[in-house]
Amino acid sequence: MRTTVSAAALAAVLSTGAGFATAAETINLTAVSGYAPTASWVKIFEEYFIPQVDKALAEKGDYVINWNKGFSGTVVKPRGELDAVSSGVADLAIVVPAFHVDKLPLHAVSFVTPFATGDLHLVTRAMAKIAEEVPEFTQEWSDLGVHYIGPAGSVDNYEAVCKTNKPNPKDFDGVKIAGAGTNLLYFKGVGGVGVNSNLGDFYNAMQTGIAECSSVWAEAAAGFKLYEVAPYFIKADMGAVTSFAIAANETYWETLPEPVKEAIEEATAGYGTALADYVVAAADASLETYKANGGTIVQYTQEQRQEMAAGMPNIAQEWAEAADKAGKPGSKILTMYMDMLRANDQEIAREWDKE
Structure with missing residues:
Protein backbone atom coordinates (compact mmCIF):
# COMPACT_ATOMS: atom_id res chain seq x y z
CA MET A 1 0.00 0.00 0.00
CA ARG A 2 2.81 2.38 0.92
CA THR A 3 4.57 1.61 -2.38
CA THR A 4 1.46 2.42 -4.37
CA VAL A 5 0.91 5.73 -2.60
CA SER A 6 4.53 6.76 -3.01
CA ALA A 7 4.44 6.02 -6.72
CA ALA A 8 1.26 8.03 -7.13
CA ALA A 9 2.72 10.96 -5.21
CA LEU A 10 5.88 10.85 -7.27
CA ALA A 11 3.85 10.81 -10.48
CA ALA A 12 1.92 13.86 -9.32
CA VAL A 13 5.13 15.73 -8.52
CA LEU A 14 6.64 14.87 -11.89
CA SER A 15 3.51 15.83 -13.78
CA THR A 16 3.33 19.30 -12.20
CA GLY A 17 7.06 19.94 -11.96
CA ALA A 18 6.64 20.83 -8.28
CA GLY A 19 9.88 20.70 -6.38
CA PHE A 20 11.95 20.37 -9.54
CA ALA A 21 11.54 23.47 -11.70
CA THR A 22 9.52 26.67 -11.91
CA ALA A 23 7.81 28.06 -14.97
CA ALA A 24 9.73 30.70 -16.92
CA SER A 154 21.37 50.03 -43.32
CA VAL A 155 23.17 52.57 -45.53
CA ASP A 156 26.22 51.06 -47.18
CA ASN A 157 26.53 54.00 -49.57
CA TYR A 158 24.36 57.06 -50.00
CA GLU A 159 23.44 57.57 -53.64
CA ALA A 160 20.72 59.53 -55.45
CA VAL A 161 17.76 58.44 -57.52
CA CYS A 162 16.27 60.98 -59.90
CA LYS A 163 13.41 61.45 -62.32
CA THR A 164 15.81 62.77 -64.97
CA ASN A 165 19.45 62.00 -65.62
CA LYS A 166 22.22 63.78 -63.72
CA PRO A 167 25.43 62.68 -65.48
CA ASN A 168 27.46 65.46 -63.84
CA PRO A 169 27.45 66.79 -60.27
CA LYS A 170 26.64 70.30 -61.54
CA ASP A 171 23.33 68.92 -62.85
CA PHE A 172 22.04 68.97 -59.25
CA ASP A 173 22.16 72.77 -59.24
CA GLY A 174 18.73 74.03 -58.15
CA VAL A 175 17.29 70.51 -57.97
CA LYS A 176 15.06 69.56 -55.02
CA ILE A 177 16.32 66.42 -53.27
CA ALA A 178 14.31 64.53 -50.65
CA GLY A 179 16.31 63.10 -47.77
CA ALA A 180 16.68 62.76 -44.03
CA GLY A 181 18.55 65.53 -42.26
CA THR A 182 22.29 65.89 -42.56
CA ASN A 183 22.79 63.80 -45.69
CA LEU A 184 21.04 66.51 -47.70
CA LEU A 185 24.11 68.68 -47.15
CA TYR A 186 26.11 66.37 -49.43
CA PHE A 187 24.51 68.14 -52.39
CA LYS A 188 25.03 71.66 -51.08
CA GLY A 189 28.36 72.12 -52.84
CA VAL A 190 26.74 71.43 -56.21
CA GLY A 191 23.64 73.56 -55.62
CA GLY A 192 21.15 70.89 -54.57
CA VAL A 193 18.13 72.01 -52.52
CA GLY A 194 17.28 69.70 -49.62
CA VAL A 195 13.71 68.67 -48.83
CA ASN A 196 13.36 66.98 -45.43
CA SER A 197 11.45 63.74 -45.77
CA ASN A 198 11.75 60.05 -44.90
CA LEU A 199 12.17 56.87 -46.88
CA GLY A 200 8.51 55.96 -46.61
CA ASP A 201 7.55 59.23 -48.33
CA PHE A 202 10.24 59.42 -51.04
CA TYR A 203 8.09 57.70 -53.66
CA ASN A 204 5.18 60.12 -53.24
CA ALA A 205 7.51 63.12 -53.01
CA MET A 206 8.97 62.38 -56.42
CA GLN A 207 5.71 61.24 -57.95
CA THR A 208 3.94 64.46 -56.97
CA GLY A 209 6.82 66.78 -57.85
CA ILE A 210 7.71 67.80 -54.31
CA ALA A 211 11.21 66.58 -55.15
CA GLU A 212 13.11 65.71 -58.32
CA CYS A 213 15.51 63.30 -56.60
CA SER A 214 15.94 61.39 -53.35
CA SER A 215 19.06 60.63 -51.35
CA VAL A 216 18.96 56.89 -50.77
CA TRP A 217 20.97 53.65 -50.95
CA ALA A 218 20.71 50.72 -53.36
CA GLU A 219 18.89 48.18 -51.20
CA ALA A 220 16.22 50.67 -50.17
CA ALA A 221 15.83 52.13 -53.66
CA ALA A 222 14.95 48.72 -55.04
CA GLY A 223 12.99 47.59 -51.99
CA PHE A 224 10.71 50.64 -52.11
CA LYS A 225 10.41 50.40 -55.92
CA LEU A 226 11.70 53.91 -56.47
CA TYR A 227 12.62 52.95 -60.03
CA GLU A 228 8.94 53.41 -60.87
CA VAL A 229 9.15 57.17 -60.32
CA ALA A 230 12.91 57.82 -60.47
CA PRO A 231 14.53 55.63 -63.14
CA TYR A 232 18.02 57.18 -62.87
CA PHE A 233 20.25 55.77 -60.14
CA ILE A 234 23.15 58.20 -59.66
CA LYS A 235 25.92 56.12 -58.09
CA ALA A 236 28.03 58.79 -56.44
CA ASP A 237 29.14 56.58 -53.52
CA MET A 238 28.81 59.23 -50.83
CA GLY A 239 29.49 56.82 -47.99
CA ALA A 240 28.11 54.57 -45.26
CA VAL A 241 26.45 55.75 -42.05
CA ALA A 283 23.37 46.09 -52.93
CA ASP A 284 24.50 44.48 -56.20
CA ALA A 285 21.26 42.55 -56.57
CA SER A 286 19.33 45.76 -55.98
CA LEU A 287 21.13 47.50 -58.82
CA GLU A 288 20.24 44.59 -61.09
CA THR A 289 16.63 44.91 -59.95
CA TYR A 290 16.76 48.61 -60.80
CA LYS A 291 18.00 47.88 -64.30
CA ALA A 292 15.57 45.01 -64.81
CA ASN A 293 12.74 47.44 -64.14
CA GLY A 294 13.88 49.98 -66.69
CA GLY A 295 16.26 51.93 -64.50
CA THR A 296 19.62 53.34 -65.58
CA ILE A 297 22.75 53.24 -63.41
CA VAL A 298 24.92 56.36 -63.77
CA GLN A 299 28.35 55.70 -62.24
CA TYR A 300 30.27 58.78 -61.08
CA THR A 301 34.04 58.76 -61.40
CA GLN A 302 36.38 59.32 -58.47
CA GLU A 303 37.03 62.81 -59.85
CA GLN A 304 33.31 63.59 -59.81
CA ARG A 305 33.03 62.34 -56.24
CA GLN A 306 35.95 64.53 -55.22
CA GLU A 307 34.25 67.44 -56.96
CA MET A 308 31.16 66.93 -54.82
CA ALA A 309 33.19 66.57 -51.63
CA ALA A 310 35.46 69.55 -52.34
CA GLY A 311 32.54 71.85 -53.08
CA MET A 312 30.89 71.19 -49.75
CA PRO A 313 31.40 73.35 -46.69
CA ASN A 314 33.31 71.44 -44.02
CA ILE A 315 30.19 70.21 -42.28
CA ALA A 316 32.27 67.95 -40.04
CA GLN A 317 34.22 70.87 -38.57
CA GLU A 318 31.06 72.94 -38.26
CA TRP A 319 29.37 70.08 -36.44
CA ALA A 320 32.35 69.48 -34.14
CA GLU A 321 32.73 73.17 -33.26
CA ALA A 322 29.02 73.51 -32.51
CA ALA A 323 29.17 70.47 -30.25
CA ASP A 324 32.29 71.78 -28.52
CA LYS A 325 30.59 75.10 -27.79
CA ALA A 326 27.66 73.22 -26.29
CA GLY A 327 30.03 71.45 -23.93
CA LYS A 328 30.04 68.18 -25.88
CA PRO A 329 33.18 66.41 -27.20
CA GLY A 330 32.54 66.96 -30.90
CA SER A 331 36.16 67.42 -31.97
CA LYS A 332 37.24 64.44 -29.90
CA ILE A 333 34.67 62.16 -31.51
CA LEU A 334 35.44 63.46 -35.02
CA THR A 335 39.15 62.70 -34.61
CA MET A 336 38.43 59.28 -33.08
CA TYR A 337 36.14 58.39 -35.95
CA MET A 338 38.46 59.55 -38.73
CA ASP A 339 41.43 57.85 -37.05
CA MET A 340 39.54 54.56 -37.10
CA LEU A 341 38.83 54.95 -40.82
CA ARG A 342 42.46 55.81 -41.55
CA ALA A 343 43.65 52.84 -39.47
CA ASN A 344 41.58 50.64 -41.76
CA ASP A 345 43.02 52.08 -44.98
CA GLN A 346 39.87 53.69 -46.33
CA GLU A 347 39.95 55.82 -49.47
CA ILE A 348 39.06 59.14 -47.87
CA ALA A 349 38.18 61.85 -50.38
CA ARG A 350 38.48 64.62 -47.80
CA GLU A 351 40.25 64.73 -44.41
CA TRP A 352 37.40 66.41 -42.58
CA ASP A 353 39.14 66.64 -39.20
CA LYS A 354 42.46 68.05 -40.47
CA GLU A 355 41.40 71.09 -42.48
Whole structure:
Protein backbone atom coordinates (compact mmCIF):
# COMPACT_ATOMS: atom_id res chain seq x y z
CA MET A 1 0.00 0.00 0.00
CA ARG A 2 2.81 2.38 0.92
CA THR A 3 4.57 1.61 -2.38
CA THR A 4 1.46 2.42 -4.37
CA VAL A 5 0.91 5.73 -2.60
CA SER A 6 4.53 6.76 -3.01
CA ALA A 7 4.44 6.02 -6.72
CA ALA A 8 1.26 8.03 -7.13
CA ALA A 9 2.72 10.96 -5.21
CA LEU A 10 5.88 10.85 -7.27
CA ALA A 11 3.85 10.81 -10.48
CA ALA A 12 1.92 13.86 -9.32
CA VAL A 13 5.13 15.73 -8.52
CA LEU A 14 6.64 14.87 -11.89
CA SER A 15 3.51 15.83 -13.78
CA THR A 16 3.33 19.30 -12.20
CA GLY A 17 7.06 19.94 -11.96
CA ALA A 18 6.64 20.83 -8.28
CA GLY A 19 9.88 20.70 -6.38
CA PHE A 20 11.95 20.37 -9.54
CA ALA A 21 11.54 23.47 -11.70
CA THR A 22 9.52 26.67 -11.91
CA ALA A 23 7.81 28.06 -14.97
CA ALA A 24 9.73 30.70 -16.92
CA GLU A 25 8.73 34.27 -16.04
CA THR A 26 7.08 36.12 -18.92
CA ILE A 27 8.41 39.58 -19.78
CA ASN A 28 6.08 41.76 -21.85
CA LEU A 29 7.98 43.91 -24.34
CA THR A 30 6.65 46.35 -26.94
CA ALA A 31 9.18 46.97 -29.73
CA VAL A 32 8.43 49.67 -32.30
CA SER A 33 9.40 51.10 -35.65
CA GLY A 34 7.27 53.32 -37.81
CA TYR A 35 8.41 51.32 -40.82
CA ALA A 36 7.08 48.02 -42.16
CA PRO A 37 9.09 44.77 -42.41
CA THR A 38 9.78 45.65 -46.05
CA ALA A 39 12.45 47.96 -44.58
CA SER A 40 15.67 46.01 -44.05
CA TRP A 41 16.15 47.14 -40.45
CA VAL A 42 12.71 45.86 -39.43
CA LYS A 43 13.10 42.70 -41.49
CA ILE A 44 16.39 41.81 -39.78
CA PHE A 45 14.97 42.77 -36.39
CA GLU A 46 12.20 40.23 -36.90
CA GLU A 47 14.35 37.56 -38.52
CA TYR A 48 17.52 37.91 -36.42
CA PHE A 49 17.13 40.06 -33.32
CA ILE A 50 13.97 38.57 -31.83
CA PRO A 51 14.93 34.90 -32.44
CA GLN A 52 18.40 35.59 -31.04
CA VAL A 53 17.01 37.00 -27.80
CA ASP A 54 14.52 34.15 -27.52
CA LYS A 55 17.22 31.56 -28.10
CA ALA A 56 19.53 33.02 -25.45
CA LEU A 57 16.73 33.10 -22.87
CA ALA A 58 15.51 29.59 -23.75
CA GLU A 59 18.97 28.18 -23.06
CA LYS A 60 18.67 29.28 -19.42
CA GLY A 61 14.93 28.74 -19.12
CA ASP A 62 14.21 31.43 -16.54
CA TYR A 63 12.56 34.05 -18.73
CA VAL A 64 10.55 34.30 -21.91
CA ILE A 65 9.59 37.47 -23.76
CA ASN A 66 6.08 38.13 -24.99
CA TRP A 67 6.82 40.36 -28.00
CA ASN A 68 4.37 43.04 -29.06
CA LYS A 69 5.61 44.08 -32.50
CA GLY A 70 4.57 47.66 -33.12
CA PHE A 71 5.69 48.02 -36.72
CA SER A 72 4.17 49.47 -39.90
CA GLY A 73 2.88 52.59 -38.15
CA THR A 74 0.64 50.63 -35.77
CA VAL A 75 2.11 52.37 -32.70
CA VAL A 76 4.20 55.24 -34.12
CA LYS A 77 4.84 56.78 -37.51
CA PRO A 78 8.37 57.14 -38.92
CA ARG A 79 10.28 59.72 -36.82
CA GLY A 80 8.13 58.91 -33.78
CA GLU A 81 10.27 56.10 -32.39
CA LEU A 82 12.46 58.24 -30.12
CA ASP A 83 9.51 60.01 -28.51
CA ALA A 84 7.74 56.68 -28.05
CA VAL A 85 10.62 55.04 -26.24
CA SER A 86 11.36 58.20 -24.26
CA SER A 87 7.78 58.54 -23.02
CA GLY A 88 7.30 54.84 -22.32
CA VAL A 89 4.76 54.24 -25.09
CA ALA A 90 7.34 51.72 -26.32
CA ASP A 91 9.75 49.60 -24.32
CA LEU A 92 12.27 49.12 -27.12
CA ALA A 93 12.67 50.94 -30.43
CA ILE A 94 14.67 51.04 -33.63
CA VAL A 95 15.48 54.75 -33.51
CA VAL A 96 16.66 56.84 -36.47
CA PRO A 97 19.04 59.39 -34.89
CA ALA A 98 19.32 61.31 -38.17
CA PHE A 99 15.80 62.58 -37.54
CA HIS A 100 16.84 63.99 -34.16
CA VAL A 101 20.10 65.86 -34.62
CA ASP A 102 18.87 68.51 -32.19
CA LYS A 103 18.53 65.95 -29.39
CA LEU A 104 21.27 63.49 -30.40
CA PRO A 105 23.93 65.63 -32.09
CA LEU A 106 26.90 63.41 -31.27
CA HIS A 107 25.39 60.50 -33.15
CA ALA A 108 25.75 62.44 -36.42
CA VAL A 109 29.51 61.94 -36.83
CA SER A 110 29.18 59.38 -39.65
CA PHE A 111 26.67 61.65 -41.42
CA VAL A 112 28.96 64.70 -41.37
CA THR A 113 31.93 62.82 -42.85
CA PRO A 114 30.75 61.76 -46.33
CA PHE A 115 32.99 60.44 -49.09
CA ALA A 116 35.16 58.78 -46.44
CA THR A 117 34.18 55.10 -46.42
CA GLY A 118 31.67 52.70 -47.88
CA ASP A 119 32.45 49.99 -45.31
CA LEU A 120 29.25 49.70 -43.28
CA HIS A 121 30.71 47.07 -40.96
CA LEU A 122 33.60 49.38 -40.11
CA VAL A 123 31.30 52.33 -39.48
CA THR A 124 29.13 50.25 -37.14
CA ARG A 125 32.19 49.07 -35.19
CA ALA A 126 33.52 52.61 -34.97
CA MET A 127 30.25 53.92 -33.54
CA ALA A 128 30.11 51.10 -31.01
CA LYS A 129 33.62 51.98 -29.86
CA ILE A 130 32.74 55.66 -29.51
CA ALA A 131 29.67 54.76 -27.46
CA GLU A 132 31.83 52.58 -25.23
CA GLU A 133 34.63 55.09 -24.69
CA VAL A 134 32.86 58.47 -24.70
CA PRO A 135 30.30 58.72 -21.87
CA GLU A 136 28.80 61.95 -23.25
CA PHE A 137 27.60 59.97 -26.27
CA THR A 138 25.28 57.74 -24.26
CA GLN A 139 24.44 60.57 -21.85
CA GLU A 140 22.52 62.29 -24.65
CA TRP A 141 20.15 59.34 -24.63
CA SER A 142 19.95 59.18 -20.85
CA ASP A 143 18.94 62.84 -20.75
CA LEU A 144 15.87 61.82 -22.76
CA GLY A 145 14.99 58.94 -20.45
CA VAL A 146 16.36 56.42 -22.94
CA HIS A 147 18.92 53.66 -22.51
CA TYR A 148 21.20 53.38 -25.56
CA ILE A 149 22.00 49.75 -26.38
CA GLY A 150 23.90 49.81 -29.66
CA PRO A 151 24.28 51.04 -33.26
CA ALA A 152 23.26 49.59 -36.58
CA GLY A 153 23.25 50.79 -40.14
CA SER A 154 21.37 50.03 -43.32
CA VAL A 155 23.17 52.57 -45.53
CA ASP A 156 26.22 51.06 -47.18
CA ASN A 157 26.53 54.00 -49.57
CA TYR A 158 24.36 57.06 -50.00
CA GLU A 159 23.44 57.57 -53.64
CA ALA A 160 20.72 59.53 -55.45
CA VAL A 161 17.76 58.44 -57.52
CA CYS A 162 16.27 60.98 -59.90
CA LYS A 163 13.41 61.45 -62.32
CA THR A 164 15.81 62.77 -64.97
CA ASN A 165 19.45 62.00 -65.62
CA LYS A 166 22.22 63.78 -63.72
CA PRO A 167 25.43 62.68 -65.48
CA ASN A 168 27.46 65.46 -63.84
CA PRO A 169 27.45 66.79 -60.27
CA LYS A 170 26.64 70.30 -61.54
CA ASP A 171 23.33 68.92 -62.85
CA PHE A 172 22.04 68.97 -59.25
CA ASP A 173 22.16 72.77 -59.24
CA GLY A 174 18.73 74.03 -58.15
CA VAL A 175 17.29 70.51 -57.97
CA LYS A 176 15.06 69.56 -55.02
CA ILE A 177 16.32 66.42 -53.27
CA ALA A 178 14.31 64.53 -50.65
CA GLY A 179 16.31 63.10 -47.77
CA ALA A 180 16.68 62.76 -44.03
CA GLY A 181 18.55 65.53 -42.26
CA THR A 182 22.29 65.89 -42.56
CA ASN A 183 22.79 63.80 -45.69
CA LEU A 184 21.04 66.51 -47.70
CA LEU A 185 24.11 68.68 -47.15
CA TYR A 186 26.11 66.37 -49.43
CA PHE A 187 24.51 68.14 -52.39
CA LYS A 188 25.03 71.66 -51.08
CA GLY A 189 28.36 72.12 -52.84
CA VAL A 190 26.74 71.43 -56.21
CA GLY A 191 23.64 73.56 -55.62
CA GLY A 192 21.15 70.89 -54.57
CA VAL A 193 18.13 72.01 -52.52
CA GLY A 194 17.28 69.70 -49.62
CA VAL A 195 13.71 68.67 -48.83
CA ASN A 196 13.36 66.98 -45.43
CA SER A 197 11.45 63.74 -45.77
CA ASN A 198 11.75 60.05 -44.90
CA LEU A 199 12.17 56.87 -46.88
CA GLY A 200 8.51 55.96 -46.61
CA ASP A 201 7.55 59.23 -48.33
CA PHE A 202 10.24 59.42 -51.04
CA TYR A 203 8.09 57.70 -53.66
CA ASN A 204 5.18 60.12 -53.24
CA ALA A 205 7.51 63.12 -53.01
CA MET A 206 8.97 62.38 -56.42
CA GLN A 207 5.71 61.24 -57.95
CA THR A 208 3.94 64.46 -56.97
CA GLY A 209 6.82 66.78 -57.85
CA ILE A 210 7.71 67.80 -54.31
CA ALA A 211 11.21 66.58 -55.15
CA GLU A 212 13.11 65.71 -58.32
CA CYS A 213 15.51 63.30 -56.60
CA SER A 214 15.94 61.39 -53.35
CA SER A 215 19.06 60.63 -51.35
CA VAL A 216 18.96 56.89 -50.77
CA TRP A 217 20.97 53.65 -50.95
CA ALA A 218 20.71 50.72 -53.36
CA GLU A 219 18.89 48.18 -51.20
CA ALA A 220 16.22 50.67 -50.17
CA ALA A 221 15.83 52.13 -53.66
CA ALA A 222 14.95 48.72 -55.04
CA GLY A 223 12.99 47.59 -51.99
CA PHE A 224 10.71 50.64 -52.11
CA LYS A 225 10.41 50.40 -55.92
CA LEU A 226 11.70 53.91 -56.47
CA TYR A 227 12.62 52.95 -60.03
CA GLU A 228 8.94 53.41 -60.87
CA VAL A 229 9.15 57.17 -60.32
CA ALA A 230 12.91 57.82 -60.47
CA PRO A 231 14.53 55.63 -63.14
CA TYR A 232 18.02 57.18 -62.87
CA PHE A 233 20.25 55.77 -60.14
CA ILE A 234 23.15 58.20 -59.66
CA LYS A 235 25.92 56.12 -58.09
CA ALA A 236 28.03 58.79 -56.44
CA ASP A 237 29.14 56.58 -53.52
CA MET A 238 28.81 59.23 -50.83
CA GLY A 239 29.49 56.82 -47.99
CA ALA A 240 28.11 54.57 -45.26
CA VAL A 241 26.45 55.75 -42.05
CA THR A 242 25.07 54.23 -38.87
CA SER A 243 21.49 55.25 -39.42
CA PHE A 244 19.86 53.33 -36.55
CA ALA A 245 20.18 52.59 -32.87
CA ILE A 246 18.51 50.03 -30.64
CA ALA A 247 17.33 51.80 -27.50
CA ALA A 248 15.04 51.11 -24.55
CA ASN A 249 12.95 53.18 -22.21
CA GLU A 250 15.32 53.76 -19.30
CA THR A 251 12.77 53.05 -16.56
CA TYR A 252 11.69 49.86 -18.30
CA TRP A 253 15.32 48.80 -18.83
CA GLU A 254 16.06 49.16 -15.12
CA THR A 255 13.26 46.73 -14.28
CA LEU A 256 14.58 43.97 -16.53
CA PRO A 257 16.41 41.01 -14.96
CA GLU A 258 20.11 40.88 -15.79
CA PRO A 259 19.84 37.76 -18.00
CA VAL A 260 17.25 39.54 -20.16
CA LYS A 261 19.42 42.64 -20.45
CA GLU A 262 22.39 40.49 -21.44
CA ALA A 263 20.38 38.67 -24.09
CA ILE A 264 19.19 41.97 -25.60
CA GLU A 265 22.70 43.47 -25.54
CA GLU A 266 24.20 40.41 -27.25
CA ALA A 267 21.45 40.38 -29.86
CA THR A 268 21.98 44.11 -30.51
CA ALA A 269 25.68 43.58 -31.22
CA GLY A 270 24.83 40.77 -33.62
CA TYR A 271 21.98 42.77 -35.17
CA GLY A 272 24.38 45.50 -36.31
CA THR A 273 26.52 42.90 -38.07
CA ALA A 274 23.54 40.99 -39.50
CA LEU A 275 21.95 44.14 -40.89
CA ALA A 276 25.23 45.24 -42.49
CA ASP A 277 25.66 41.75 -43.98
CA TYR A 278 22.18 41.87 -45.47
CA VAL A 279 22.48 45.37 -46.92
CA VAL A 280 25.91 44.82 -48.44
CA ALA A 281 24.85 41.49 -49.96
CA ALA A 282 21.68 43.07 -51.33
CA ALA A 283 23.37 46.09 -52.93
CA ASP A 284 24.50 44.48 -56.20
CA ALA A 285 21.26 42.55 -56.57
CA SER A 286 19.33 45.76 -55.98
CA LEU A 287 21.13 47.50 -58.82
CA GLU A 288 20.24 44.59 -61.09
CA THR A 289 16.63 44.91 -59.95
CA TYR A 290 16.76 48.61 -60.80
CA LYS A 291 18.00 47.88 -64.30
CA ALA A 292 15.57 45.01 -64.81
CA ASN A 293 12.74 47.44 -64.14
CA GLY A 294 13.88 49.98 -66.69
CA GLY A 295 16.26 51.93 -64.50
CA THR A 296 19.62 53.34 -65.58
CA ILE A 297 22.75 53.24 -63.41
CA VAL A 298 24.92 56.36 -63.77
CA GLN A 299 28.35 55.70 -62.24
CA TYR A 300 30.27 58.78 -61.08
CA THR A 301 34.04 58.76 -61.40
CA GLN A 302 36.38 59.32 -58.47
CA GLU A 303 37.03 62.81 -59.85
CA GLN A 304 33.31 63.59 -59.81
CA ARG A 305 33.03 62.34 -56.24
CA GLN A 306 35.95 64.53 -55.22
CA GLU A 307 34.25 67.44 -56.96
CA MET A 308 31.16 66.93 -54.82
CA ALA A 309 33.19 66.57 -51.63
CA ALA A 310 35.46 69.55 -52.34
CA GLY A 311 32.54 71.85 -53.08
CA MET A 312 30.89 71.19 -49.75
CA PRO A 313 31.40 73.35 -46.69
CA ASN A 314 33.31 71.44 -44.02
CA ILE A 315 30.19 70.21 -42.28
CA ALA A 316 32.27 67.95 -40.04
CA GLN A 317 34.22 70.87 -38.57
CA GLU A 318 31.06 72.94 -38.26
CA TRP A 319 29.37 70.08 -36.44
CA ALA A 320 32.35 69.48 -34.14
CA GLU A 321 32.73 73.17 -33.26
CA ALA A 322 29.02 73.51 -32.51
CA ALA A 323 29.17 70.47 -30.25
CA ASP A 324 32.29 71.78 -28.52
CA LYS A 325 30.59 75.10 -27.79
CA ALA A 326 27.66 73.22 -26.29
CA GLY A 327 30.03 71.45 -23.93
CA LYS A 328 30.04 68.18 -25.88
CA PRO A 329 33.18 66.41 -27.20
CA GLY A 330 32.54 66.96 -30.90
CA SER A 331 36.16 67.42 -31.97
CA LYS A 332 37.24 64.44 -29.90
CA ILE A 333 34.67 62.16 -31.51
CA LEU A 334 35.44 63.46 -35.02
CA THR A 335 39.15 62.70 -34.61
CA MET A 336 38.43 59.28 -33.08
CA TYR A 337 36.14 58.39 -35.95
CA MET A 338 38.46 59.55 -38.73
CA ASP A 339 41.43 57.85 -37.05
CA MET A 340 39.54 54.56 -37.10
CA LEU A 341 38.83 54.95 -40.82
CA ARG A 342 42.46 55.81 -41.55
CA ALA A 343 43.65 52.84 -39.47
CA ASN A 344 41.58 50.64 -41.76
CA ASP A 345 43.02 52.08 -44.98
CA GLN A 346 39.87 53.69 -46.33
CA GLU A 347 39.95 55.82 -49.47
CA ILE A 348 39.06 59.14 -47.87
CA ALA A 349 38.18 61.85 -50.38
CA ARG A 350 38.48 64.62 -47.80
CA GLU A 351 40.25 64.73 -44.41
CA TRP A 352 37.40 66.41 -42.58
CA ASP A 353 39.14 66.64 -39.20
CA LYS A 354 42.46 68.05 -40.47
CA GLU A 355 41.40 71.09 -42.48
